[in-house]
Amino acid sequence: MDALASVFIWLDYAAVAVFAATGAMAAAQRKHDIVTFGFFAAVTGVGGGTMRDLLLDAPVFWVNRPDYLIACMLAAVAVWVFGTGQARLKVLLWLDALGMAAYSVVGAAKASALGAPPISAIIMGVLTACFGGIIRDVLADEPSVLLRRELYVSCALVGASVFVVLEAIGLSDFSAGMGGFVAAFLVRAAAIFWGWMLPPFPGRGGDRSGGR
Numbered sequence: 001m002d003a004l005a006s007v008f009i010w011l012d013y014a015a016v017a018v019f020a021a022t023g024a025m026a027a028a029q030r031k032h033d034i035v036t037f038g039f040f041a042a043v044t045g046v047g048g049g050t051m052r053d054l055l056l057d058a059p060v061f062w063v064n065r066p067d068y069l070i071a072c073m074l075a076a077v078a079v080w081v082f083g084t085g086q087a088r089l090k091v092l093l094w095l096d097a098l099g100m101a102a103y104s105v106v107g108a109a110k111a112s113a114l115g116a117p118p119i120s121a122i123i124m125g126v127l128t129a130c131f132g133g134i135i136r137d138v139l140a141d142e143p144s145v146l147l148r149r150e151l152y153v154s155c156a157l158v159g160a161s162v163f164v165v166l167e168a169i170g171l172s173d174f175s176a177g178m179g180g181f182v183a184a185f186l187v188r189a190a191a192i193f194w195g196w197m198l199p200p201f202p203g204r205g206g207d208r209s210g211g212r
Helices: 002-029 034-055 067-082 086-113 118-139 153-168 173-194
Strands: none
Touching: 002 034, 002 067, 002 086, 002 118, 034 067, 034 086, 034 118, 086 118, 086 153, 086 173, 118 153, 153 173
16 A cells, blocks of 8 residues: 555645635636635545545544645635636646546545455445535535536546456556556546447436436
């Protein structure tokens, strides 16, 4: 785990900041004040990791590391100052893909290190990568990431699964972590470029547009 932690430590902070920025942008869309910006940013930035740690009965990662919350507040201030132009939204979309990919592996790796079974570790990876966004969407009264048409949750599932499988067959933490990260990011990139979607339920009258 030391090698994996050293590789992903800055991506961990970056992912928190990126997710926090998406929370602040959700507040911006509703024309909220700076306090709400900070609240949305913090909940989105640390929400997934918080839920993961609570379910694993582990110390919540940011309680003794306020620098994570500082990263969230800085992201909120940056959105407040620089706004939400289209160019910035496109950059953030790709940064979000990197953050999602990193967190899918970080979450699975932490769960695995704490003795969680493989399936549970995968679910923890998905939850870490996605739960903050779910809370953000609920607070902002936006369609949940679970209901959006583009692949997102599935990308986190791919990344966490690849990590767990590679770790199970004996690859080093570093190799397994990089494999999971790259897999999640590539699937998300393909979804952004080519609009990849899962096939929807084929029942009559249902939405045939796919999703997740």
